[in-house]
Amino acid sequence: MEQLINDLKQQIKEALNLEELSLEDFDADAPLFGEDGIGLDSIDVLEIIVLLEKRYGIRLESPKEGKAIFRSVRTIAEYVQANSKKN
Amino acid sequence: MSIAVTGLGIVCAIGGDVQSVLRSLREGRTGIGPMRHLRSVHKELPVGEVKLSDEEMKRQLGQDEQAVISRTALMGAIAIRQALQDAGLDLEGKRVVIINGTTVGGMDVTERVFERNGTPGMTEALNGHSCGSVTHEMADLAGLHEAEVCTVSTACSSALNAIILGAEMLRRGEADIVIAGGTEALSKFHLNGFNSLMILDKEPCRPFDKTRAGLNLGEGAAFLVMKLTPLKGAGGSWSAYILGYGNRCDAFHQTASSADGEGAFLAMSDALRTAGLRPEDIDYINAHGTGTPNNDTSESAAIRRIFGDSIPPVSSTKGFTGHATSASGAIETVVSILALRHGFVPTNLGWRDGDEACITPYCRPNTTDSRSENHNPNHKDGPIATALCNSFGFGGNDSALIVSTKPAPFAPIPEEEGYESCVLAEETIDDVEQLGALRQYISAGEARRMSRLMKAACVSSMKALRAAGIECPDAIITATAWGMFETSEKLLRDMLQNGEEALSPTLFMQCTHNTIGSAIAIRLRCHGYNMTYSQGADSLLWAMRDARRLIETGRARTVLVGCHDEATPLLQDFLRRMGRPVPPEIYSHSIVLGRQQCIQTHQAPSPLPLWGSASVPLNEEATAMKHSPKGERGGGCSF
Numbered sequence: 001m002e003q004l005i006n007d008l009k010q011q012i013k014e015a016l017n018l019e020e021l022s023l024e025d026f027d028a029d030a031p032l033f034g035e036d037g038i039g040l041d042s043i044d045v046l047e048i049i050v051l052l053e054k055r056y057g058i059r060l061e062s063p064k065e066g067k068a069i070f071r072s073v074r075t076i077a078e079y080v081q082a083n084s085k086k087n
Numbered sequence: 088m089s090i091a092v093t094g095l096g097i098v099c100a101i102g103g104d105v106q107s108v109l110r111s112l113r114e115g116r117t118g119i120g121p122m123r124h125l126r127s128v129h130k131e132l133p134v135g136e137v138k139l140s141d142e143e144m145k146r147q148l149g150q151d152e153q154a155v156i157s158r159t160a161l162m163g164a165i166a167i168r169q170a171l172q173d174a175g176l177d178l179e180g181k182r183v184v185i186i187n188g189t190t191v192g193g194m195d196v197t198e199r200v201f202e203r204n205g206t207p208g209m210t211e212a213l214n215g216h217s218c219g220s221v222t223h224e225m226a227d228l229a230g231l232h233e234a235e236v237c238t239v240s241t242a243c244s245s246a247l248n249a250i251i252l253g254a255e256m257l258r259r260g261e262a263d264i265v266i267a268g269g270t271e272a273l274s275k276f277h278l279n280g281f282n283s284l285m286i287l288d289k290e291p292c293r294p295f296d297k298t299r300a301g302l303n304l305g306e307g308a309a310f311l312v313m314k315l316t317p318l319k320g321a322g323g324s325w326s327a328y329i330l331g332y333g334n335r336c337d338a339f340h341q342t343a344s345s346a347d348g349e350g351a352f353l354a355m356s357d358a359l360r361t362a363g364l365r366p367e368d369i370d371y372i373n374a375h376g377t378g379t380p381n382n383d384t385s386e387s388a389a390i391r392r393i394f395g396d397s398i399p400p401v402s403s404t405k406g407f408t409g410h411a412t413s414a415s416g417a418i419e420t421v422v423s424i425l426a427l428r429h430g431f432v433p434t435n436l437g438w439r440d441g442d443e444a445c446i447t448p449y450c451r452p453n454t455t456d457s458r459s460e461n462h463n464p465n466h467k468d469g470p471i472a473t474a475l476c477n478s479f480g481f482g483g484n485d486s487a488l489i490v491s492t493k494p495a496p497f498a499p500i501p502e503e504e505g506y507e508s509c510v511l512a513e514e515t516i517d518d519v520e521q522l523g524a525l526r527q528y529i530s531a532g533e534a535r536r537m538s539r540l541m542k543a544a545c546v547s548s549m550k551a552l553r554a555a556g557i558e559c560p561d562a563i564i565t566a567t568a569w570g571m572f573e574t575s576e577k578l579l580r581d582m583l584q585n586g587e588e589a590l591s592p593t594l595f596m597q598c599t600h601n602t603i604g605s606a607i608a609i610r611l612r613c614h615g616y617n618m619t620y621s622q623g624a625d626s627l628l629w630a631m632r633d634a635r636r637l638i639e640t641g642r643a644r645t646v647l648v649g650c651h652d653e654a655t656p657l658l659q660d661f662l663r664r665m666g667r668p669v670p671p672e673i674y675s676h677s678i679v680l681g682r683q684q685c686i687q688t689h690q691a692p693s694p695l696p697l698w699g700s701a702s703v704p705l706n707e708e709a710t711a712m713k714h715s716p717k718g719e720r721g722g723g724c725s726f
Binding site: 017020039046047050063 | 341342343536588590
């Protein structure tokens with residue numbers, strides 16, 4: 001699980017071009033959206049959906065169904081672990 | 088004087104001419120269905136295709152079936168021919184201007200060549216790729232070899248902004264006859280782009296419905312022949328009159344509309360104000376109404392802010408035509424004019440269940456589910472004379488137009504005497520090294536999605552504004568010959584390598600030409616006039632002309648004009664083969680025009696290099712514009 005979380009952090013940082021966010025400061029439980037957390041937005045959700053499809057073969061049909069999944073890196077990791085078709 | 092629309096031409100999913108479109112509208116017959124012409128794997132997505140094949144259209148236009156002509160140009164040429172025939176004008180000796188709204192341009196041809204992975208073929212494809220070259224091709228196909236040619240590219244509001252520009256030029260006496268509208272063919276490129284944004288519905292779209300889940304893409308072209316006509320003796324055979332218009336920017340987000348619909352509200356307010364009308368004078372609203380949850384809520388909020396509890400019948404006709412993107416504004420203007428002339432309100436196909444966050448659209452009984460019969464708000468049985476047509480685009484480029492069958496004098500432009508434009512500041516970025524300055528102006532978070540050209544445009548704009556001592560200009564006008572070429576090329580290559588799945592929404596949202604102007608507006612929260620020209624080497628001339636029009640008529644005190652282009656190795660290689668000047672990787676020149684603190688009027692900015700959107704040094708601009716609209720045609724249509 002920790003390995004998956006670290007991989008996801010790295011992939012999200014790259015996909016969203018979060019240059020100034022160091023992996024050490026990237027808290028797995030920090031909210032991804034909103035000003036209290038990482039501060040991502042709706043386009044980032046779409047990019048993470050693309051990432052999940054490319055890397056883990058997981059397909060989401062709409063950003064809406066992803067609300068709970070995209071709360072934090074940990075919730076994404078849990079979802080990936082439960083649904084991954086690749087790896 | 089009033090601005091008369093004397094001819095109409097239209098090709099779209101519900102018909103190949105005015106009569107068949109009218110019939111479909113009255114019978115409530117949709118043109119949205121399974122994909123037949125577009126060669127995409129996404130057969131699950133319904134589309135509003137024009138029913139003619141490319142070959143059929145080439146035959147109609149008397150062209151060789153093997154000729155390489157983009158579908159965008161074919162549809163546009165057919166619609167222009169129809170409009171001219173309808174108007175029945177003698178163009179001899181007249182100053183004729185064609186203003187075309189398009190964004191996808193020749194992408195259908197470009198992507199086919201990309202698919203064959205044939206770099207040698209790219210020369211042929213890129214020759215007809217740019218928006219400006221498509222407009223030239225259309226003009227030639229329609230037999231208008233002498234006309235002045237202009238292309239407006241503000242994403243989905245392009246065609247409406249083309250009509251608005253046409254009206255402005257007529258009012259200022261810059262043209263005798265304007266042929267304005269827009270054209271856009273479906274392409275795999277933007278179908279997949281919209282799909283990456285997850286805003287395409289697999290079911291037929293349902294604008295303003297509670298269950299709406301996105302839009303269906305459509306395609307088509309529509310053009311209006313417009314001319315000034317004395318009020319006395321007007322009427323009779325004229326189709327309609329343009330009474331007012333507004334062009335504003337939501338300045339909120341690249342792909343989403345603000346919750347209160349500020350840009351839409353301002354555009355509609357300007358349209359009413361310039362027409363000298365009150366909200367209660369509007370008999371029908373043809374909404375932008377795409378069917379996405381976000382657009383319809385935002386547009387409803389804006390309509391409610393203006394019309395309160397007395398909202399006239401509103402319908403989105405995208406349930407008929409699909410969303411024909413850049414052409415939609417012209418298609419829906421023609422639809423609105425047909426509705427007025429024939430005294431009916433087009434039904435809002437697909438609507439069943441009300442949504443508290445949305446206006447209740449007009450649904451004609453018998454054309455949709457019987458449940459809708461009880462939901463006909465403010466249904467007017469009497470004649471309808473005046474319609475408001477909304478058209479919004481990515482980046483919050485929101486425009487509105489008021490058309491009427493009643494001739495009315497156009498409220499005169501409040502000409503404030505004595506204003507002349509002057510250059511307050513200008514800045515150039517033409518080296519990637521200079522992009523380091525970006526962080527002085529914006530945060531890493533803001534910069535993380537920007538392509539190089541966006542960064543260059545941002546730096547040159549912010550530097551020029553700072554030098555001019557201006558925080559936010561009244562208007563932002565952009566010129567670009569090739570638009571966001573690098574991101575577009577990346578997306579094409581991605582589609583080639585990985586197929587039509589899992590494409591990057593971040594790339595697509597930066598592919599429209601108006602990305603630059605709207606990003607700057609978002610950064611500055613500038614809700615003023617926002618326009619983008621893409622007419623090859625003439626782009627900057629059109630932008631400067633527009634800026635001066637705004638300043639000289641007192642409608643803007645300051646205007647930020649930018650000319651931005653980039654060249655990837657592919658584009659550089661193409662230009663080299665064509666023997667044209669090869670531009671640097673990025674080129675961004677921003678000019679702040681003002682009307683005060685003018686040290687020296689008519690001060691010309693420094694001469695610009697001979698490429699991209701600015702091939703003519705600005706001090707030669709006046710001469711070029713006055714005497715030789717055709718002079719630039721040969722070498723100048725794209726680089």
